[in-house]
Amino acid sequence: MGKQWKICVLPGDGIGPEVTRQAVKVYQTVADYYRIPAELDEALIGGAALEKEGMPLPMSTLNRCRAADAILLGAVGDPKWDDQSLAMRPESGLSALRAKMGLYANLRPAVSFPALEDVTPLPRSGGFDLIVVRELSGGLYFGDKGIREEDGTRSAYDVESYSEKEIERIARYAFQVASQRRCDLVSIDKASMLESSRLWREVVERIAPQYPQVSLRHLYADHAAMELVRNPKQFDVILTSNLFGDLLSEEAAALTGSVGLAPSASLGYTAIGIYEAVHGSAPLLAGRDVANPVGAILSVAMMLRYTYSLEMASKAVEWSVMETLKRYRTADIASPQFSPVGTEEMGNQVVEQLKKILPSVIPEPSAGAQENPGAKML
Ligand code: IPM
Ligand code: MG
Numbered sequence: 001m002g003k004q005w006k007i008c009v010l011p012g013d014g015i016g017p018e019v020t021r022q023a024v025k026v027y028q029t030v031a032d033y034y035r036i037p038a039e040l041d042e043a044l045i046g047g048a049a050l051e052k053e054g055m056p057l058p059m060s061t062l063n064r065c066r067a068a069d070a071i072l073l074g075a076v077g078d079p080k081w082d083d084q085s086l087a088m089r090p091e092s093g094l095s096a097l098r099a100k101m102g103l104y105a106n107l108r109p110a111v112s113f114p115a116l117e118d119v120t121p122l123p124r125s126g127g128f129d130l131i132v133v134r135e136l137s138g139g140l141y142f143g144d145k146g147i148r149e150e151d152g153t154r155s156a157y158d159v160e161s162y163s164e165k166e167i168e169r170i171a172r173y174a175f176q177v178a179s180q181r182r183c184d185l186v187s188i189d190k191a192s193m194l195e196s197s198r199l200w201r202e203v204v205e206r207i208a209p210q211y212p213q214v215s216l217r218h219l220y221a222d223h224a225a226m227e228l229v230r231n232p233k234q235f236d237v238i239l240t241s242n243l244f245g246d247l248l249s250e251e252a253a254a255l256t257g258s259v260g261l262a263p264s265a266s267l268g269y270t271a272i273g274i275y276e277a278v279h280g281s282a283p284l285l286a287g288r289d290v291a292n293p294v295g296a297i298l299s300v301a302m303m304l305r306y307t308y309s310l311e312m313a314s315k316a317v318e319w320s321v322m323e324t325l326k327r328y329r330t331a332d333i334a335s336p337q338f339s340p341v342g343t344e345e346m347g348n349q350v351v352e353q354l355k356k357i358l359p360s361v362i363p364e365p366s367a368g369a370q371e372n373p374g375a376k377m378l
Contacts, residue, residue, distance in 0.1 A: 005031055005308070006039040008068035010061065013047040013090055015283025015291035015343075016074020022293035022347025023072055025319075026300045029351050030313050033358045041068060045097065046076030046090030046281075056093025056231045062100060066272075070307040071097075073276035074302065079283060086145070089141055090281075098274060099137045102168070103266040105173045106134040106245060108278055110232075110252035110262060115325040119257045128232040131181070132252060133174040134245025136266055138166045139196075141242050160196045162241070167203040174239035175211040183214045184236035188224045188244055200241065219246070228252060243275070253278045253295075258332040260292030263299035270309045275299035289342035292330040294321055316361050320353035 009024060013019035031038035049064040050056050056076070065071050076090040078227065087091060098106075109131040117126050143159030169186070178185040187204045189197035201218055208216045219227065220243045227234065228248060232255050239247060253262030262278035277295025285291050301317035304310045325333075330350045334340040341349070 004037050004039060006014070006041065006068050007303075008041045008043055008065045008071045010043055010065075010071060010073045011048070012045050012074040012076045012094075012281065013078045014075055014216050014283045014286040015093060016046075016278075016281055018074075018286070018289065019277060019291050019293040020072060020297035020342045022073040022343060022350070023300045024298035025347055025351050026297050026317060026354060027072070027303070029299075029354050030304060030310075030317070030358070033355075033362070034313075037151055045093045047078035047081055049093060050081060050084075050088065050090060051328050055091050056088065057096045057100075062097065065097065065101065065274075068272070068309070070303050071274040072296075072303065073274055074296070075277065075279065076283035077281040077283070082140045097143055098266050101274070102137070102157050102268040102270075103274060104135065104137040105170060105267045106132075106136040106249075107177070107265045107267065107306075108132040108245070108249035108252070108262065109302075110249070110256055112216040112232075112256055113261070113322060113325055115322060116257040116261075116333060118335050121254060121257075122185070122229060125229075125232055125255055128235070130232060130235040130238060130252060131177060132240065132245055132249040133170065133177055133236045134171040134240060134249060135162075135166065136245075138162055138191070139242035146184065157314075160194065160241075162196045162200060164199065167200050171204045171207055171239060174237055175207070175214050178237040179211060181318070182236040185214050185216045186224070186235060187216065187218050188221050188238060188240040188248065189218065190221045190244075191218070196241075204239070209302075211266065224248060225251060229255070235319060239342060239360075249278055258292060259295075260330065260332045261294045261298070263295050263297075263302050265299070265302040265306050267306060271309075273303065273307055275303040275307075289344055290331045290340075291331050291343050293343050293347050294330075294350075297321060312361050313358070316354060316357045317350075319361075320350050320357050323353045323357070324349045 007045045011020045111129045112126045131240045140160040143161045145158040147156045189200045191197040191201045253259045259279045266274040301314045305314035327337040328341050331340040
């Protein structure tokens, strides 16, 4: 990316603005270190956009996102809009943004933190490092949906439909991700019951021989949900559909200690991506300085890796979080030895760590120099 960085920040609803503020501080710290001017645009999405502009994804937001290197998103969703039509709910703004920007691959890593062993929900579950590759612009979310009325009763439907092209595109992505990790891919479907899953399995099998270095197995989604809690260490890369990916990635995130810790990247054919924590808008926590900003901060690490190809800067952010978690915890991961710190304080502590770690992993860059030749796209 050029001599100037430009991101579009979409704070959204609930705890979105609070956690995003901490993530922006981290982004700014890295930009300052590289002496690159960072331009931060800010736009409305979700309930915040419904409130001010009457729609969850205003055209101006979409245009501003398209003009940026990357998008940093907080969260969307507010019970205030629960009774609206689907199209007028905050969540539709986010799924429309993902689709309109062509972001079909949602990467959701779940990595256990050694410092948090005492708060993981399962004993002996530590030491895992997996990534969910979730298809993001097709499937049940985008299929035909509606309500029919016959003989005075209503029935509602949502169609799960995947074309061979869509399956092949996400499967290739997952094989590539697996090739750069431990070469182990598990594709998750429900081929015992769903036609769309049968096609999914067939297409994944068909392209597998093009990635001979990657071992592939298939699991039914119900079985996978069980295996994930039974033994998360068995997974390297999980490939799955939009809805199954939504469910399983949140399950995987919780295994690390809190869903508040998990980041995500939504990517497509270019380096422009949406970076956001896996958690939702948590309206009950909003405005109280109690939310965990780590998921949002680690999403900045993903941005540095995938949009800016700055692998070492990305690692520096991840290491800063790991160091910080040894001494500071937010309420969701607090334990008797740690009195919880607030969202803001947690963000400040990560920034302090980062300022110490950056010079030890990246030689002081000259003004404007930023590329790390060793960085890879995936
Ligand atoms: C997520 C969220 C979204 C999804 C909603 C807010 C549209 O749950 O990012 O996981 O279902 O994809
Ligand atoms: Mg979700």
